[in-house]
Amino acid sequence: MPENDFDVVVVGAGPAGSCAAIEAARSGLRTLLLERGPFPGSKNMYGGVVYPRILDDLIPEWWNEAPLQRWVTRRSTMVLTDTQALTVDFRNEAWAAPPYNGATAHRPEFDRWLADHAVAAGATLLCDTTVTGLLRGEARRSGRVVTGVRTDRPDGDVTASVVIACDGVNSFIAKEAGLYGTPNPKDFTLGVKETLALPRQVIDQRFGVRDLEGVDIEIIGCTGGINGGGFVYTNLESIAVGVVLKLTSLAAQTTRPEEIIARMKRHAAIAPLVEGGELVEYSAHLIPEAGLRMMPEMTGNGLLIAGDAAALCLAAGIWLEGVNFAMGSGRYAGQTAVEAIAAGDVSQRGLRGYASRLSDTFVLRDHRKLRRAPELVLGDRVQHLYPSMITGMAERMFRVDNPSPKPGLRRIFREERKRAGVSRRALLRDSRDAFRSFG
Amino acid sequence: MIERDSTWPETSFSDRMSTVDFKVDDKPHIVVDGKVCADCTTRACIVACPADLFVPTSAGGIVFNYEQCFECGTCYLVCNHEGAISWSYPEGGYGVIFRTT
Ligand SMILES: Cc1cc2nc3c(=O)[nH]c(=O)nc-3n(C[C@H](O)[C@H](O)[C@H](O)COP(=O)(O)OP(=O)(O)OC[C@H]3O[C@@H](n4cnc5c(N)ncnc54)[C@H](O)[C@@H]3O)c2cc1C
Ligand code: SF4
Ligand code: SF4
Numbered sequence A: 001m002p003e004n005d006f007d008v009v010v011v012g013a014g015p016a017g018s019c020a021a022i023e024a025a026r027s028g029l030r031t032l033l034l035e036r037g038p039f040p041g042s043k044n045m046y047g048g049v050v051y052p053r054i055l056d057d058l059i060p061e062w063w064n065e066a067p068l069q070r071w072v073t074r075r076s077t078m079v080l081t082d083t084q085a086l087t088v089d090f091r092n093e094a095w096a097a098p099p100y101n102g103a104t105a106h107r108p109e110f111d112r113w114l115a116d117h118a119v120a121a122g123a124t125l126l127c128d129t130t131v132t133g134l135l136r137g138e139a140r141r142s143g144r145v146v147t148g149v150r151t152d153r154p155d156g157d158v159t160a161s162v163v164i165a166c167d168g169v170n171s172f173i174a175k176e177a178g179l180y181g182t183p184n185p186k187d188f189t190l191g192v193k194e195t196l197a198l199p200r201q202v203i204d205q206r207f208g209v210r211d212l213e214g215v216d217i218e219i220i221g222c223t224g225g226i227n228g229g230g231f232v233y234t235n236l237e238s239i240a241v242g243v244v245l246k247l248t249s250l251a252a253q254t255t256r257p258e259e260i261i262a263r264m265k266r267h268a269a270i271a272p273l274v275e276g277g278e279l280v281e282y283s284a285h286l287i288p289e290a291g292l293r294m295m296p297e298m299t300g301n302g303l304l305i306a307g308d309a310a311a312l313c314l315a316a317g318i319w320l321e322g323v324n325f326a327m328g329s330g331r332y333a334g335q336t337a338v339e340a341i342a343a344g345d346v347s348q349r350g351l352r353g354y355a356s357r358l359s360d361t362f363v364l365r366d367h368r369k370l371r372r373a374p375e376l377v378l379g380d381r382v383q384h385l386y387p388s389m390i391t392g393m394a395e396r397m398f399r400v401d402n403p404s405p406k407p408g409l410r411r412i413f414r415e416e417r418k419r420a421g422v423s424r425r426a427l428l429r430d431s432r433d434a435f436r437s438f439g
Numbered sequence B: 001m002i003e004r005d006s007t008w009p010e011t012s013f014s015d016r017m018s019t020v021d022f023k024v025d026d027k028p029h030i031v032v033d034g035k036v037c038a039d040c041t042t043r044a045c046i047v048a049c050p051a052d053l054f055v056p057t058s059a060g061g062i063v064f065n066y067e068q069c070f071e072c073g074t075c076y077l078v079c080n081h082e083g084a085i086s087w088s089y090p091e092g093g094y095g096v097i098f099r100t101t
Helices: A015-026 A107-120 A172-176 A200-207 A247-251 A257-266 A323-343 A353-360 A362-369 A373-377 A380-398 A409-420 A424-438 B013-017 B044-048 B074-078
Strands: A006-011 A031-034 A071-080 A085-091 A124-126 A131-136 A146-151 A157-165 A188-197 A213-220 A228-234 A238-246 A278-288 A303-305 A314-316 A319-321 B021-023 B030-032 B054-056 B062-064 B085-087 B095-097
Touching: A006 A015, A006 A146, A006 A323, A015 A031, A015 A107, A015 A157, A015 A323, A031 A107, A031 A157, A071 A380, A085 A380, A107 A124, A131 A157, A131 A172, A157 A172, A157 A323, A172 A303, A188 A247, A188 A257, A213 A380, A238 A247, A238 A257, A247 B044, A247 B074, A278 B013, A278 B074, A303 A323, A314 A373, A319 A323, A323 A353, A323 A362, A353 A362, A373 A424, A380 A409, A380 A424, B030 B062, B044 B054, B044 B074, B074 B085
Parallel strands: A006 A031, A006 A157, A031 A124, A071 A213, A157 A303
Antiparallel strands: A071 A085, A131 A146, A146 A157, A188 A238, A188 A278, A213 A228, A228 A238, A314 A319, B021 B095, B030 B085, B054 B062
């Protein structure tokens, strides 16, 4: 048999792909990293906060070199109705010092930096190259063996022992390999955001931070009738303001995404934060939102799927983490390819180490733990009834209605629950679900 | 109630899109079959496409322009008419190029 062009071909130089390539190349495998954009990160958009602790052993002291904006030391969760806001705000000074926690970052910078590490490890990075299909060899009981990829370059076929698909949310590779069924729009949300420029001191003052400290605000109740949520993140000299919208819910009404952002920006609790910011970039991208329920089979013969391509993004209300899950699963895919190639068996069986690596680590453990969260958080009650119930309770607690005496907490709770149209049984069930998923 | 003056002028949609960098290919990566769209009652693409690239015509069809596309995938997912949209990524190097995302 003629020798393959490469040992490993990685499709997509996002966080999953670059981490897979770093692992493979550092173990001495001939590794090709393919990216359709002109540079890694050029096609990638997110909220934005990265949680890079998964890099601690791969790139020691990554915090000294990664292109980051601000360390997130404040995390707020806001519940909005049209005229009210209830915010839970947490601040932690320790997150501004090693080993840090989360940081805002621009993906065109962060992803490029991570891909540079793959190149430094010996991988070949080829940008401006779209993979258009899989090359397949002999048939096996468990499906035909993937032997490489077809690209849109002239003579663009590349053969390899293992292909690692890290091609993101629309993963045409996983679909072509038959590992995915037909995608269901209700499993996806559309993220749209504005990058708004503001002077650094203005951001410091508005958000109550200094030096390199930054803020992450997650918002619920800001998307009108559409199921979703909003966010505000601080960069060094800009803020990211956007919404995440359930596709089926967006498609079923008539307000466009940019108008939903505009409405959120006009809210009394948001307007003072964003006012005067100059729009420097508008962007959009999909999120695989449904977690475990939508995950494909992640291993084929000669094929591994990682990151958003495998729906490994964790989108569970107060958590929106995909980059760390991509980096983690990319690393485990890379390690599995190394192991299988060394053992001379890249069949689905030979690659089964991937499933156990995912299963034993945060990647699938967090997903299993939070498996009920996406449906709960994007469900109609959390979206449309609870915000009004919660802010209504706050309003009654803080209202001084003399000469009426203060009502008791239990009465407030009962009346606001009824006013918001939440049945006792539904509330009990949701509390139990919330307890099970978050507890 | 206090009238808040927080209604600074909204950016026009074309100004909004002019903040985004594109390297436009002369070949479209997405093709929409207006004949199929003529029978469509949901018209979900019109409200959902973040780049507002689906424009209804007075004759009941759809005009689509691929040039300022985010390559997000929303349109083919919300469209429930088989064959209306043929969707692929642009050729290597072409399409949207993000900077501060
Ligand atoms: C609005 C929004 C907010 C988010 N907020 C956060 C957040 O705050 N924190 C967080 O951790 N995560 C967040 N996420 C999720 C996160 O962005 C993703 O989970 C993460 O980017 C997945 O990484 P990946 O490497 O799997 O895929 P991607 O980052 O999508 O990378 C895929 C790469 O493959 C390339 N590619 C695709 N197809 C081909 C092909 N055929 N040929 C060649 N190259 C190809 C693409 O150009 C791209 O570079 C958010 C996502 C969105 C949309
Ligand atoms: S593209 Fe699809 S959703 Fe849009 S009008 Fe045509 S058939 Fe309808
Ligand atoms: S891929 Fe996204 S931006 Fe492009 S046409 Fe479809 S919905 Fe619009």
